[in-house]
Amino acid sequence: MAGNPTQRKSDVLNAHVRAEIDDWLSRYPQDQRQSAVLGALRAVQHEHGHLTTELMDAVADYIGMPEIAVYEVASFYSMFELEPVGRHTISVCTNVSCMLRGADQILAHLEQRLGIRLGETTPDGRFFLKREEECLAACCGAPMMQVDHVYYEHLTPEKVDEILDSLE
Amino acid sequence: MSEDLVNIEVDGIPLKAKKGTMLIRVTDEAGIRIPRFCYHDKLSVAANCRMCLVEVEKAPKPMPACATPVAEGMRVWTRSPKALAAQKATMEFLLINHPLDCPVCDQGGECELQDVSMGYGEGISRYSEAKRAVKDKDIGPLIATEMTRCIHCTRCVRFGEEIAGLRELGATGRGEFMEIGTFVEKSVTSELSGNVIDLCPVGALTAKPSRFTYRAWELVQHASVAPHDGVGSNIHLHTYNGRVMRVVPRHNEAVNETWISDRDRFSYTGLGAADRLTAPMIREGDQWVTTDWETALTRVVEGLRGQPAEACGALLSPQASVEELYLAQQWLRGLGVRNLDHRLRQSDFSDQDRAPLFPYLGDALEALEQTRACLLVGSEIRKDQPLAGHRLRKAALGGARVMAINPRQVPFNFPVAETVSADPRGMVLALAGVARAALERAGRTAPEGFKALLQAARTDETVRAMAQALAEGEGARVLLGVQAHAHPHFALLRALAGLVCETTGATLGYLPDGGNGAGAWLAGAVAHRGPAGESLDAAGQTPDQWLQPGLKGCLLLNVEPDMDCEDPARVMKALGSAAFVAALTPFAGEALKRVAHVLLPVATFAETSGTYVNVEGRWQSVAGAAQPPGETRPAWKVLRVLGNMSGLEGFEYLSSEEVRDALKDRLRAAGVEGFDTVYRHDGASLAVPEASRGLQRIGAVGPYGVDSLVRRAAPLQATQDAGAHALARIHPRQARSLGLEEGDQVEVRQEGLSARLPLALDEAIPEGCLWLPVGVAATRHLGRSHGAVELNKV
Ligand code: SF4
Ligand code: FES
Ligand code: FES
Numbered sequence: 001m002a003g004n005p006t007q008r009k010s011d012v013l014n015a016h017v018r019a020e021i022d023d024w025l026s027r028y029p030q031d032q033r034q035s036a037v038l039g040a041l042r043a044v045q046h047e048h049g050h051l052t053t054e055l056m057d058a059v060a061d062y063i064g065m066p067e068i069a070v071y072e073v074a075s076f077y078s079m080f081e082l083e084p085v086g087r088h089t090i091s092v093c094t095n096v097s098c099m100l101r102g103a104d105q106i107l108a109h110l111e112q113r114l115g116i117r118l119g120e121t122t123p124d125g126r127f128f129l130k131r132e133e134e135c136l137a138a139c140c141g142a143p144m145m146q147v148d149h150v151y152y153e154h155l156t157p158e159k160v161d162e163i164l165d166s167l168e
Numbered sequence: 169m170s171e172d173l174v175n176i177e178v179d180g181i182p183l184k185a186k187k188g189t190m191l192i193r194v195t196d197e198a199g200i201r202i203p204r205f206c207y208h209d210k211l212s213v214a215a216n217c218r219m220c221l222v223e224v225e226k227a228p229k230p231m232p233a234c235a236t237p238v239a240e241g242m243r244v245w246t247r248s249p250k251a252l253a254a255q256k257a258t259m260e261f262l263l264i265n266h267p268l269d270c271p272v273c274d275q276g277g278e279c280e281l282q283d284v285s286m287g288y289g290e291g292i293s294r295y296s297e298a299k300r301a302v303k304d305k306d307i308g309p310l311i312a313t314e315m316t317r318c319i320h321c322t323r324c325v326r327f328g329e330e331i332a333g334l335r336e337l338g339a340t341g342r343g344e345f346m347e348i349g350t351f352v353e354k355s356v357t358s359e360l361s362g363n364v365i366d367l368c369p370v371g372a373l374t375a376k377p378s379r380f381t382y383r384a385w386e387l388v389q390h391a392s393v394a395p396h397d398g399v400g401s402n403i404h405l406h407t408y409n410g411r412v413m414r415v416v417p418r419h420n421e422a423v424n425e426t427w428i429s430d431r432d433r434f435s436y437t438g439l440g441a442a443d444r445l446t447a448p449m450i451r452e453g454d455q456w457v458t459t460d461w462e463t464a465l466t467r468v469v470e471g472l473r474g475q476p477a478e479a480c481g482a483l484l485s486p487q488a489s490v491e492e493l494y495l496a497q498q499w500l501r502g503l504g505v506r507n508l509d510h511r512l513r514q515s516d517f518s519d520q521d522r523a524p525l526f527p528y529l530g531d532a533l534e535a536l537e538q539t540r541a542c543l544l545v546g547s548e549i550r551k552d553q554p555l556a557g558h559r560l561r562k563a564a565l566g567g568a569r570v571m572a573i574n575p576r577q578v579p580f581n582f583p584v585a586e587t588v589s590a591d592p593r594g595m596v597l598a599l600a601g602v603a604r605a606a607l608e609r610a611g612r613t614a615p616e617g618f619k620a621l622l623q624a625a626r627t628d629e630t631v632r633a634m635a636q637a638l639a640e641g642e643g644a645r646v647l648l649g650v651q652a653h654a655h656p657h658f659a660l661l662r663a664l665a666g667l668v669c670e671t672t673g674a675t676l677g678y679l680p681d682g683g684n685g686a687g688a689w690l691a692g693a694v695a696h697r698g699p700a701g702e703s704l705d706a707a708g709q710t711p712d713q714w715l716q717p718g719l720k721g722c723l724l725l726n727v728e729p730d731m732d733c734e735d736p737a738r739v740m741k742a743l744g745s746a747a748f749v750a751a752l753t754p755f756a757g758e759a760l761k762r763v764a765h766v767l768l769p770v771a772t773f774a775e776t777s778g779t780y781v782n783v784e785g786r787w788q789s790v791a792g793a794a795q796p797p798g799e800t801r802p803a804w805k806v807l808r809v810l811g812n813m814s815g816l817e818g819f820e821y822l823s824s825e826e827v828r829d830a831l832k833d834r835l836r837a838a839g840v841e842g843f844d845t846v847y848r849h850d851g852a853s854l855a856v857p858e859a860s861r862g863l864q865r866i867g868a869v870g871p872y873g874v875d876s877l878v879r880r881a882a883p884l885q886a887t888q889d890a891g892a893h894a895l896a897r898i899h900p901r902q903a904r905s906l907g908l909e910e911g912d913q914v915e916v917r918q919e920g921l922s923a924r925l926p927l928a929l930d931e932a933i934p935e936g937c938l939w940l941p942v943g944v945a946a947t948r949h950l951g952r953s954h955g956a957v958e959l960n961k962v
Contacts, residue, residue, distance in 0.1 A: 053352050066335035071351035075340040 009061040012054060017043050021062060034065045037073050041080055050081040078133070086121035086128035088167050091146040094132065097139035106143050109157040113164065127164070174240040179247065185238045192220055192233040195246065202246050203255060203284045205262075205369045206321035207234035210426060211330055217262070217321050219284065221254035222246045230254035252288075259288040262319050264295045266370070273317065275371030278384035281319060302347050307337075308355030309886035310362055310430060312379050318348050318372040324364040331427065332358035333561055333581025348372070357888045358581075359554045359871060362433040366416060377437050377883045378414040382406075390793030391418055393780050394432035395487045395683030395773040396874055397553045399533065400782030401428045405436070405774055410795030412436040412774050422534055423786065429554035430887070431871055431878060436774060438880030439794070445756040445769040446798025456761060461799065465806075467766050468723075469813045471748035475721035477504030481714045483733065484510045484693050485726035486682025487875050488803065489778025490787075491827040493684065493691035494699060495807035495819075496725055501698070502816040505723075506708030509695050510688040511653075512733045513681065513869070513942075515952065517710040519659035520694070522850065525701035527678040528686040529556075529783040530645065530845040537562045541641025541674070543634055544572040545599060545661055547649020550581060551871040551889070553679055556783070557581075569637040573598045575651060575866040576897075576939060577932040585637065586630045591864050591937050592954055593857040596657050597624060599664040601631030602638070606671040609639055616851040618667060621660065624856045635672065644674035650681045651868045654734065656954040657857050666847025676845040679783060681874060683773075687781025691831060699831055700838035715742045724751040725803065726770065728876050730759040730948040737921050737951040752803050755876050759948070769800040772877055776802035777824040785843060789828060863902075865918065865957045866937045873943030894946060897930040897939035898959070908961055916940065916950065917958040923950050924962060 013021070017040075024039035040059045045051055051074050060067040074080045081089075092110065094103045107118070110129060114122050119131040138144045141153025145160075152163055174187045178200055185194040190213060195202050205217040215235035224231045225243035230251060233244075245251055263285060270276040302315040322339060325348065329335045336356045341347050350356065356364075365375050387406040394401045394415075401424035406414045415436050417428040448464030449456050472480060482500050484493055493510065500508050511517070529536075536542075536559035550557035564570045564582035572578070572587045573595050588598045604622045607614060614622045625631075638644045646665045655661055669676045680686060692699035695708035708714075712734070719742045729743055730736040743749050743763040750766040760767060775796040779789040792802070804824050811819030821827045870893030872884045884890060896914055898906075908914065914927045916938070925946040933939045938957055940947050 066329075066338075068335055068338035068340075068351060071340050072338045075351070076342045 009054075009057045010059075012058045013044070013062060014047070017047050018062070021059075025063070033063050034069065036063060037065065037070060038077070041070070041074055045080060050084050052082075078130075084121075086125050088126060088148055089128045089130055089146075091130040091133035091136070093134070093136045093138070093142070093144050093146075095135035097135070098142040098144060101142040103143040105157070106145065106155050106160060109160055113161065126167070174238055174242070176238050176240075176242040176244065178244045187239065188237045190234055191222070191231075191236045191238055191242075191244065194238055195233065195244075200246060202233045203288060204234060205280060205284070205319060206323060208323055208326075208367060211323060211326045211367075214322050214326060217319065218258045219255065219262070221251060221258060223248045223251040223254075255288050256290070259285055260290065260294070263289060263293065265300050265316075266319060267299065267316055268293065273314070273371040274312075274374040274379040275317075275368075276383070279371060280369035300344060305349040306353065306355075307350055308357070308361075308888070309883045310376055310434060311356065311365060312374045312376040313349075314372055314374070315347060315349065316372075317370045319370055320346060320348065321369055322348070323367040323369070324348065324373060327364055327367055328356075328358065331363070331558065332360045334358045337364070355888050359429055359431070359551055359889065360427055360558070362430045363417070363427050375414055375433075377434060382408045382413045387413060390791065392774065392790045392793055393683075393788045394428065394435070395489075395780055396431050396435060396878055397429070397556075397681070397683060398529075398679060398685055398783035399424060399553050399555045400683060400780050400786065400788050401432050401555055402788070403428055403432055405793040407794050412439055412794045422532065423782065424555045425558075427555060427558065431554070431874075431884065434883050435878045435881050437883055438877045439772060439774060440797075441755060441880035443756050443758075443880075444797055445753060445767055446800060447769060448799060449756065449767040451765045456756075456767075461768075461801070464766055464768055465809060465813055468750045468768070469810060471750060471765060472503060472505070472721050472723065473814075475748055478506070479718065479720035480505045480722060481507035481709075481711070481719065482509075482723040482725065483512055483711065483727045483729070484508060484688070485732070485875065486510045486512065486680065486685040486688055487773070488684060488688075488693075488725055489773070489776075489824070490684060490687050490691045490781060490831060491778050491804040491824045492725065492807060493688050493693040494827060494831045495804055495811065495821075496723070497692045497699065498818065499807055499811040499814065499816065500723065502811065503814060505721075506704070506706060507695060507711075507714040508693065508708060508723075509711050510682070510685070510693040511711065512727065513650075513654045513953075514658065515654065515656055515712060515734045515954070516658040517712065519662060520696055520710070522662070522847065523689075524843065524845050524847075525697075525840065526686060526689055526785065526843040527680065527845065528785050528843060529647075529679065530675045530677040532784045533559055533782075535643065536560050536645075537566075539563050539568055539641070539643040539645055541569045541637040541644040542571070543602070543638060543646045543668070543674075544570065544574065545646060545648050545665055546574060546595065546652030546655055547572070547647055547679055548574070548578045548651065548868070549647070549649060549679065550578070552650045552681070553783070554871075556679065569641060571634050571637065573602075575868070575937070576930075576934070579932075586633050588630060589932065589934050591860070591866065591934055592656050593859060594626075594934065595655070596621070596660045596664070596857055597626045598631055599661060599668070600625035601627055602634045603664050603667045603671065605632040605635035606639060606668050609635060610671050612671065615667065615849060617849055617853045618663070620856050621664070621854050635668070638668060638672040638674045641674075644672060645669075645677050646674050647677045647679055649679045653678075653680050654868060654953060656952075660854055660857070662847065663849055663854055666849060669847065676847055677783075678845065681869070683782075684780050686783050686785070687779075687787075690781060690835065700834040700840055702834070702838055715739050717742060717745055719743070719746045721748040722746050722750075724749065724753065724760070724764070726753055726876060727751075728753075728755075728757050728759055728879075729763065731757075731873070731879065731943050732875070735952045736948050752806060753876070754800070755880065757876065768806055769796075769798065770803035770806055771796040771800050775800065776804070778802075778804065779824070779828045787828075789825070860956065862956045863959060864937045865916075865940055865952070865954055866933075867940040867942050867947075867953055869943035870941055873941070879943070892928075893941045894925065894944055895928040895941070896925050896959075897928050897933050899931060899933045899935045899937075900929040902933075902935050903927070903929050906959060908959070913962040915960045915962050916947075917960070918950050918952075918955070921950050923947050
């Protein structure tokens with residue numbers, strides 16, 4: 001009610017993101033617009049790198065759901081980042097199969113090589129080491145990690161170095 | 169019917185229940201206690217705490233009683249070894265992360281977790297690892313949080329979504345990291361927010377104003393009724409050493425169900441305000457001196473007697489009890505004072521003779537839930553009468569068409585159909601449009617007196633849709649709200665609403681302000697009618713007529729003239745020039761000290777017995793609970809003594825019950841049996857309001873400005889609602905044309921008077937209008953709540 005209501009919170013979403021959200025919306029019944037929230041958040045994160053409160057409010061406004069309900073979803077799923085993170089997201093699986101096949105060493109190597117701890121981003125903003133990733137359903141290739149959208153399996157420290165070197 | 173019933177057996181006891189009912193409901197009704205945390209009668213089933221696990225025959229695992237529908241032949245054991253083992257295991261899990269420091273927790277002694285762990289917990293904890301800790305959230309001045317104690321039952325979350333209609337709290341994060349909160353720094357703003365304090369089974373959400381000031385077992389519980397709105401919510405006052413420490417709901421399904429508004433819950437915090445009057449005071453020259461009752465009362469009797477009765481008047485609070493109002497009018501009329509009224513904020517009295525004997529809701533509060541179409545006229549029901557609003561919300565969620573004709577677009581917490589927001593004249597023409605459309609639908613012509621109005625009426629899709637909904641909706645009703653009563657053309661709104669109802673078959677209802685706004689009519693607290701609506705030998709004048717220069721004497725009963733009245737500037741001026749003004753008041757406010765000559769300290773609702781008649785016509789009598797401070801006396805006793813001292817007959821009452829019964833006898837004697845709100849127009853010609861020029865003042869009293877007690881309740885004054893109500897509001901386009909911006913400090917001029925306050929841009933305000941709050945310090949020096957104003961940047 002207060003403020004300048006001629007401006008809407010969803011104004012910060014650009015045309016591209018809107019088109020993508022509209023596409024998600026079109027897949028669900030009219031009265032279940034909130035079903036599109038996952039797709040919408042993914043589109044927004046892809047565009048902006050991470051989800052700020054402002055962006056989440058924009059999604060809530062655009063879809064027409066309570067803001068807190070968007071925060072709930074965004075904070076529940078580990079693929080949503082609520083803080084600024086590095087360009088490349090590295091997720092090392094540390095669940096049972098990978099653990100038995102040496103995931104801990106892989107992780108230790110990554111931390112050492114990048115000079116950061118789990119959950120941190122390198123000072124140059126290049127890599128983000130995601131906290132505690134559980135089984136990514138690639139047990140037969142354990143130990144494994146996911147970098148951005150790509151799976152790398154049968155890892156060794158040397159292989160990890162190669163992969164990192166190949167990234168911008 | 170009978171095929172719906174199934175036979176089940178719980179702990180060997182055969183029970184009958186409606187098929188599909190959740191087991192816990194059936195056992196609750198049968199008095200079989202199953203432990204629970206997340207389940208609540210009035211909320212949806214979440215089944216997330218697992219405390220209610222019971223053994224069900226043929227089920228491989230224990231089942232949650234709150235989410236297990238009963239079926240024919242079901243056999244259940246609530247205390248079998250299997251059930252108990254499951255309950256104990258759940259308890260152990262819940263206690264893993266819960267702090268075990270009940271001695272320093274505010275909830276201690278009335279905590280569901282504590283109670284249940286007494287029954288199902290172990291004396292020793294097997295868990296010796298670190299417990300999780302959660303940062304507390306600041307969610308505003310009413311609710312304190314201690315989130316480490318939260319057991320994630322989500323009652324508070326479901327309450328927000330399902331009852332308050334405002335999803336503010338949520339569960340963010342997951343697993344070990346799940347937290348209940350608002351996620352962002354934010355106050356919870358629902359007018360019903362305090363109810364989560366009662367709902368929270370642990371000490372995670374507690375009452376900020378009262379926590380750590382008592383232990384639950386030290387409190388004495390008194391049944392009472394909240395006087396701040398016409399619902400008359402049933403409450404319990406909890407006292408310690410005669411002081412009210414807190415207020416909680418008292419269950420009454422027909423009135424407030426199990427909820428109360430924040431206003432009713434926290435108004436008690438004003439009881440001990442710094443300006444509480446504790447002894448009678450009289451003015452000697454420019455000095456206020458404390459005196460004894462004898463002297464003060466003599467002053468009052470002589471002071472009023474010393475003035476010509478026809479030049480005297482009285483303003484009586486619509487919060488006052490029936491007994492107080494009845495005795496006040498009895499005494500004043502005995503003295504020959506005929507100008508007395510409780511309609512403090514009303515400005516149009518032109519049709520008062522056509523008002524019903526008892527202008528009430530026209531139905532039971534519960535019936536609001538059944539309505540299929542409801543037109544609100546000048547009503548922000550959600551903030552004015554929160555629990556009546558809640559009933560309407562239920563109707564709307566069930567598909568009812570709720571419509572509104574209001575001065576501004578108010579945010580509803582439920583889906584609404586057609587709404588109109590317009591200036592005072594526009595509201596009249598919109599309602600006229602509904603009437604006209606209704607007549608057209610019914611194929612009827614305009615009755616005598618309405619022709620001109622209907623001619624000028626608004627004709628568009630909106631008003632036609634409103635008429636249609638009212639004509640077709642079952643249990644349809646038109647409700648005249650607080651702002652309709654204060655409207656400059658209240659008479660036109662009433663006549664048109666009456667015509668709409670007559671034509672569509674809808675019921676007319678009144679939702680006036682004050683806890684006794686409807687009841688005051690029965691007690692005879694209006695200028696033109698006596699108790700029980702009896703006609704008078706000579707009617708008094710209405711407040712707009714007698715609150716003028718030339719006023720000689722005045723009595724104020726719990727009224728702060730600069731805050732509680734229409735046109736405070738005129739009222740203060742009239743009182744200021746009067747030779748004698750006496751006030752019966754709990755508080756010695758600045759305005760009273762300026763105009764009064766005698767101040768008599770009287771008890772608030774919490775400190776004396778009395779009866780309030782709510783908007784559905786329910787008489788609710790309560791006993792005093794708290795110790796009135798100092799020399800304070802119940803107002804009804806003071807009025808009785810004043811009657812005696814004035815040498816009048818019939819002031820021998822020994823108890824407030826006797827006063828109430830005397831009024832009831834009058835009603836019986838007058839042959840009043842039941843009431844209706846049917847409006848009968850007498851053919852008088854109704855004129856079209858003139859179009860206004862320039863910027864129009866509109867506005868109303870906010871939820872936390874309604875009476876002297878609420879205005880002194882500091883926690884309520886610190887809420888966002890109170891803050892939002894301290895601003896002048898204008899449409900952004902209008903602001904731009906005046907070169908004004910959000911947050912500007914502006915000066916409002918009205919007929920030679922002026923006020924300064926900050927400006928908010930608000931699309932909810934119709935263009936051409938300036939919304940000014942009423943009942944707040946910033947506007948108390950201004951005049952009428954309507955009419956032309958000028959606006960300048962400071
Ligand atoms: S704060 Fe209280 S009501 Fe809300 S989820 Fe936690 S324990 Fe339940
Ligand atoms: S355990 Fe690592 S992918 Fe399954
Ligand atoms: S009360 Fe049944 S699961 Fe919580």
